[in-house]
Amino acid sequence: MSRENIDENIIIEIKGVNKWYGKFHVLKDINLNVRKGEKVVVCGPSGSGKSTLIRTINYLETHEEGDIIVDGVKLVDDVKRIQEIQRDVGMVFQQFNLFPHLTVKTNVMLSPIWVKKLPKAQAEKRAMELLTRVGIADQADKFPGQLSGGQQQRVAIARALAMDPKIMLFDEPTSALDPEMIKEVLDVMRELADQGMTMVCVTHEMGFAKEVADTMVFMEDGIIVEYATAKEFFTSPKEGRTRQFLEQIL
Ligand code: ADP
Numbered sequence: 001m002s003r004e005n006i007d008e009n010i011i012i013e014i015k016g017v018n019k020w021y022g023k024f025h026v027l028k029d030i031n032l033n034v035r036k037g038e039k040v041v042v043c044g045p046s047g048s049g050k051s052t053l054i055r056t057i058n059y060l061e062t063h064e065e066g067d068i069i070v071d072g073v074k075l076v077d078d079v080k081r082i083q084e085i086q087r088d089v090g091m092v093f094q095q096f097n098l099f100p101h102l103t104v105k106t107n108v109m110l111s112p113i114w115v116k117k118l119p120k121a122q123a124e125k126r127a128m129e130l131l132t133r134v135g136i137a138d139q140a141d142k143f144p145g146q147l148s149g150g151q152q153q154r155v156a157i158a159r160a161l162a163m164d165p166k167i168m169l170f171d172e173p174t175s176a177l178d179p180e181m182i183k184e185v186l187d188v189m190r191e192l193a194d195q196g197m198t199m200v201c202v203t204h205e206m207g208f209a210k211e212v213a214d215t216m217v218f219m220e221d222g223i224i225v226e227y228a229t230a231k232e233f234f235t236s237p238k239e240g241r242t243r244q245f246l247e248q249i250l
């Protein structure tokens, strides 16, 4: 893949970002660019700052130093602009985070109605299209608690897609799932990738990463230790720590 003329295609630009939780330096001089349509997989040991990093991209976490520019908008403490960005960046969490007291369909309809002021009938139509796309239209009138983990995570993906995001962030979306349900979620993510979505995924599903990722990022102790194309990463990682990590999880 050509790395020339990279600038006009960049949709996420992270420059010299540092973040602390109190005295704990959690992100250390992070630099990372993501191009439109690029699939980036972030991996690394627990506690290395992966969740914190992807949460800074949609301002669920603030950073103290450096710049994050998402689709041309610099993330600063401007509530209106942050809301714009949060609209354009969908996020899927390990723990689904669905509203338990609302039906599956209502979970998917909620943000388009509240945030985008979409008429209810239109939001409902769109919700059903998205639930069909993730293969669970037949579950639309159930409550999240009545669904399997894999189905709930597919609802969460449909809910994020309902805002027509330009970027999708995934934070270990299959880590809370039983093994037999992992595939159904990864299949939905793979399809999204094929359709050209820009994706940043924290995951240890290396089979998925090999297939889908353009770029691999390995983090440890708040540092990006290795940044490489997926091919380089899996065939000839430069850093010893990356090799050690891969040996442990592959
Ligand atoms: P990862 O996703 O790679 O497991 P995290 O980004 O969740 O890592 O966390 C990185 C480090 O920051 C961990 O040591 C964690 O305990 C710490 N941490 C995460 N969130 C907070 C918080 N809200 N306050 C203080 N420390 C935190």
Ligand code: MG
Pocket (backbone or CB within 6 Å): 050, 051, 052, 171, 172
């Ligand atoms: Mg995490």
